[in-house]
Amino acid sequence: MNIVKINHYGEELYKALTDAATVSPLTEREDDITIADAYAISTRILEQRLAAGEKIIGKKIGVTSKPVQDMLGVHQPDFGYLTDTMHVANGSSVTIAGNMIQPRAEGEIAFLLKSRLKGPNVTEADVLNATEFVAPCFEIVDSRIQDWKIKIQDTVADNASCGTFVLGDARVKPEDVDLENVQMVVSKNGEEISSGQGSAALGSPLTAVAWLANTLSEFDIALEAGEIVLSGSLVPLEDVVPGDTMSLVLEDVGTAEISFS
Secondary structure, three states, rough: HHHHHHHHHHHHHHHHHHHOOOEEOOHHHOOOOHHHHHHHHHHHHHHHHOOOOEEEEEEEOOOOOOOHHHHHOOOOOEEEEHHHHHHHHOOEOOOOOOOOOOEEEEEEEEEEOOEEEEOOOOOHHHHHEEEEEEEEEEEEEEEEEEHHHHOOOHHHHHHHHHEEEEEEEEEOOOOHHHOOOOOEEEEEEEEEEEEHHHHOOOOOOOHHHHHHHHHHHOOOEOOOOEEEEEEEEOOOOOOOOOOEEEEEEOOOOOEEEEEEO
């Protein structure tokens, strides 16, 4: 795809983000769009966000668990960028109207890095050594693609369908948690709706973060010290509407909560 088209779609998706609107799937308009094209479009969106004053504070891994892959019909992971405007405080109420379009909540483990990770050849041990704390997390994904009719290229181009995220208040050393087997329970409006464990994220959240570091290296990008990394959902996505409250308990770590108005 040429640079004119890449810029066009990047600007179209950025406008959809700022207008809280949707666009038709890119894969329906460009039969030959590649994943590399999609990441270039995502980069164009990021450039516009940074020009508007946002700051990168981390990265996210998307579509890591089988339930999410099956729900979306996307069967490989992807990545996106986290900026400061996406981060909301634990227990916050997020207004959907005018800010989000078709939000869905997913429970994750967040990694808070103390040192830089740059692929290739990053291992799970490297991730463990580079992580200061893990924390419970909700990511609220939100697609600018109409009706969530996405293929991998659509979600990649749309910054991995990122919306907002909230970190629970707990901070636990990663070596103190069995990250592969740790259990998560998610509730909606006070009723348990799903559960999962760390292995849902590519076998282990450590594997997921290592995948991210190595994949980013193909673009000459690193995971930087001080960044937040969302390692992928452990549970199915859950649609949310005004009036809903989501909460989760991450075994041996803590809780997170977010509500919607």
